[in-house]
Amino acid sequence: MSAPTDRIVIVGGTVVDQTGTRRADVAVTDGVVSEVSPELVPAPGDTVLEASGCIVSPGFVDLHTHLREPGREEAETIETGSRAAALGGYTAVVAMPNTDPAQDSVAVVEFVREQGRRAGLCDVHPSGCITVGREGTALAPYADLAAAGVHLFTDDGNGVQDPGLMRRALEYAGPLGVVLAQHCEVASLTKGAVMHEGSCCSRLGLPGWPALAEELMLHRDIELVRLTGTAMHFLHLSTARSVEMVRAAKAEGLPITAEATPHHFTLTDEMLATYDAVYKVNPPLRTAADIVAIKAGLVDGTIDAIATDHAPHPPHTKEAPLDQAPPGMLGLETALALALGELDAPLDTVIGALSWRPAAIAGLAHLHGRPVAVGEPANLAVFDPTHEWTVEPADLASKSRNTPYAGRVVRGKVRHTLLHGRPTVVDSLAQL
């Protein structure tokens, strides 16, 4: 037996990245891709990762992950969330700021980053708040936070209601080169809302969340981008009209990007007829027509990224009437399979929406979503696009169980994940 080397060789796979698709084996040494070739013969002592029938791609980047730490460790910790991310093929996640305390200070974002480093399963990039405490009244310290490495700012969970404040936020943030990401929701239109406003909520006797509440704020912010010239990203867009508005604004050349979640292109508001709070999410599940539009937006690139809005909640909080249960559902471990199964798009379009396009939005394009090429950082996902599996809540790595896909048979499973050249997942098992 030979002494182990530091080299990992991924054999038998098909490489798909932004430069194209080719059959290739990939060697990784010292955290970087050291060789890409149609046939690599592993040397004695190399670690061999089998990838027959698999796709080898840049690792995925989630723009929208709720890791719950600090403050709600009962639902998730940075470690458990990072493990779920790695198992989903992610090498980087942007941690949402609605922690307790909120991520509106250098101390908190550095804590989150450090906990991510300790877990070692995924690069955890804390977002910052747009306003102090996500309360919508005073600007958060963007310059200090940007100096601490924060690139994406959002009050996610809340939309910034005051247009004057949002204008100042964009004006102040613009020169810092950061991106402000909006949770589009006009609060006065969604008071008490638990689901999409339409025929279903009317029948079920539940307060509705109208599509308009998202679209009005999106429209306002597109106009503020036009006024200020500062780039904006739009979180979890859920309506057909939103997709149309983003398409039109991009055609005008405005610097905006947008994301959509797997649940918004797979599930409709009809699911709420069960009154099962696992289907309660914000923004809410919408209609079949909205799903068609979101999918079309992802396929034609209007929507840049698939983001999970992974939102863990402990079971007892979801075993409650809809108006009492918190919104949100798990997403990290099912996103790839749902994207592969539901989007009628070429593989590189799907991977782009999971990897290099969100990496660019998160300001991580130098590290993540890189081409699989010699000298590039070895942040890689290896997945079998045909592998069928059943979503079993108990099998998920997340600390919570609130997946709306329990029992669903899906296709596409991550086999290996490499983070800076180190395997975090091997044969679908987390390595830490």
Added chain:
Amino acid sequence: MKHLLSIEDLSAAEIHALLELTDHMVEISNRPIPKVPALRGRNVVSLFFEDSTRTRTSFDTAAKRLSADTMNFAVSSSSVNKGESLRDTIETISAMGVDAFVVRHKSSGAPQLITQWTDASIVNAGDGWHQHPTQALLDCYTIRTGLDRRDGFDGLQIAIVGDVKHSRVARSDVQAFARLGARVTLVAPRTLLPPSLDGWPVEVCHRLDDVVADVDVLYMLRVQRERMDDGLLPSLAEYSTHFGLDERRAARLAPHALVMHPGPMNRGVEMVIDPAHLPGSRILQQVANGVAVRMAVLFTLLGQGAEHNLRGEAS
């Protein structure tokens, strides 16, 4: 039938069967000793997470007339206020041996959720804005007897007036009346209607004056004062002027028309006229019928095999 959660789950035939059984329960209720041993040994627990003395008392009376054991679990005196979850509450009480829960909850869907945590039958006694199926059944029974419509409501014109959006009574009544063949018109300002009426078997009218002369049944809903806090109406006075039943409108009602209200009434708001001065008022009849309808429901859910006990008297 295991549960009664929503009128949506009932066919016209099932509604008719319950109403026919109600005839029998009315007969029992009119006896000198209005009590039969049909549900002897059955345990019926009222679980009211929202105050409602009249509905709770009505169910309680119904259960007692059938000789069921009854237990009241009111939220104010319960462990719910100590932070116990709905699931734990249900599982705990179920462990004492419960055949049926009669559930009132301010959240739509709560009775449906509860079915997964107990083997007992669940009777929805009103959930949020969603459903109040026994109210709809007693309303159907009141119309059936009041207008002598034993075979159904074909051709009947029923107007439901008021806060449909927030009304579990309206959601149940629309489905029940339409299922029995009536033509239902909702009469309300747009702010008090649900955001979508797609799939509802109704017509809509925004002026009570346009429909009042043509209806066989005028069903007035309670307008809660909190709707003012939500800013859905400019004022209760304006609502009353345009949607209240006053003497002028009452005079335009057809002689045979029934006036109904689920209670409690807001006098001076939706009921400007004193119902005592309305020959067509069936408001107290509704309350009386409520007990008999709830007897029919409890017996249907719990009385399998005890049909003979409906004949005898309780010992």
